[in-house]
Amino acid sequence: MKRSTWLPAVLLLIIAVLACSVMPAVSDSDTGIGETQVALAVQQTSLAVQQTAVSSGGEVATLAPSQPTYTPYPTYTAAPADTAVVVPPTAFTLDTAPLDIKELIKTSNILIYEDMAGYPDLLPIVERTVSSMNFSGGKIMNTADRLGDFKSQANSSTKWDLMIVAAESRIAFSGEMFEMMYDHINNGGAVIIEVWYLDEVANGKIAPILSKCGVKFFRDWERNYQYDPFSYSIYWLDKSHPLLSSPNTVLPPSYPYPEWFTDAGDLLELGSGGDAVLVGGVHQDRKSDYGVLASCLDGRMVIQTFSSHDYKWDIVQPLWENYITYTLTRHYETTP
Known part of the structure; x- marks a missing residue:
């Protein structure tokens, strides 16, 4: 049978109350005597409780001394340092660099x-114009009228940005020479072609270039010695075109002040494909035919079908500078 452990505690409490009730009152001067008497009474009470517990066969409960309540200190967390976020610099590439077209053109x-x-x-005109534009850093190769030199340079390892063909006095530039220019165009290069004999070669090797551009041969343009100068005046058909204003x-x-007679050149008309725009022509109100100056291939190509030396130098030479500037600009803007 399980023994009761609370009976000794009750007896201890009763004896302590009786002991306090029979103690005489003490004055402040008898404080030491009173404390001694209290201590003896408590000691006697404790012995009595132990004797009672033993006599009743119970166990004495050992009371653990009371411990003060522990209040833990708050955890201290250091404030983060006020450190600025450091962003690593972006790697410099051509994609992030500002595109300076003028500097690219020079090289x-x-x-x-x-x-x-x-x-x-x-x-x-072309040689003088290029010389006046102060190119530096790149390669300028003028083969004059040497077809073999032009062919070898076109097939060399040099990556040409612009090919210029000013075939003003002869019809020698034809056939495979235009094939090489077609490959150059397909590789993103710029081209300027001055040719007055389309009526003789339009169906030959130049045909793919004309088709890609979006123009085709319209009719021959003849001039005899009794010509009316105003019948050979050229008009701007698209006055807002940058080809006519920059730089x-x-x-x-x-x-005209003609150097060449009998054949004044050729007239163009827009074809069914390409993105060609007729910039100059011989009739102000004809925007799709009777053209003598066209731009196409996103501006990378200019084709002129009149002879430069038939008109005043101070007009044609600045126009050639515009051709070169515009085609190279569009080459760099549109070619990766």
Whole structure:
């Protein structure tokens, strides 16, 4: 049978109350005597309780001394340092660099065919224009009228940015020469073509270039010695086109001083494909045919079908500077 453990505690409490009730009152001067008497009474009470518990066969409960309540200190967390977030710099690439078209143009690689070598009285317009534009850092190769040199340079390892063909005096530039230019165009290069004999080669190797551009041969343009100058004036069909205003604002070649007779050039019309725009023509109200100056291939190509030396130098030479500037600009803007 399980023994009761609370009976000794009750007896201890009763004896302590009786002991306190029979103690005489003490004055402040008898404080030490009173404390002694209390201590003896408590000791006697404790012995009595133990004797009672033993006699009753119970166990004495050992009371653990009372412990003060422990209040833990709050956990201290250091405030984070006020450190600025450091962002690593972005790697410099061509994609993040500002595109300075003017600087790129200056360092261009340009291959030129201009067949004026046999005419010492006529200044080579392309050569003089390129020289005046202060190119540096790239490669400028003028093969004059040497077809073999042009062919070898076109097939060389040089990555040409612009190819210029100013075939003003002869019809020698044809056939495979235009095939090489077509490959150059497909690789993102810029081209300027001055040709007056489309009526003789339009269905040959130049045909893919014309088709890709979006123009085609319309009709031959003849001039005899009894010509009316105003019948050979050129008009701007798209006056807002940048080809006519940057870097030079150019007036139309409105009055010819011909060097060449019988054949004045060729007239163009827009084809069914491509993105060609007729910029100049011989009739102000005809925007899709009777053209002599066109731009196409996102501006990377210019084709002129009149002879430069038939018009005043101070008009045609700034126009050629615009051709070169515009085609190279569009080359760098549109080619990765």
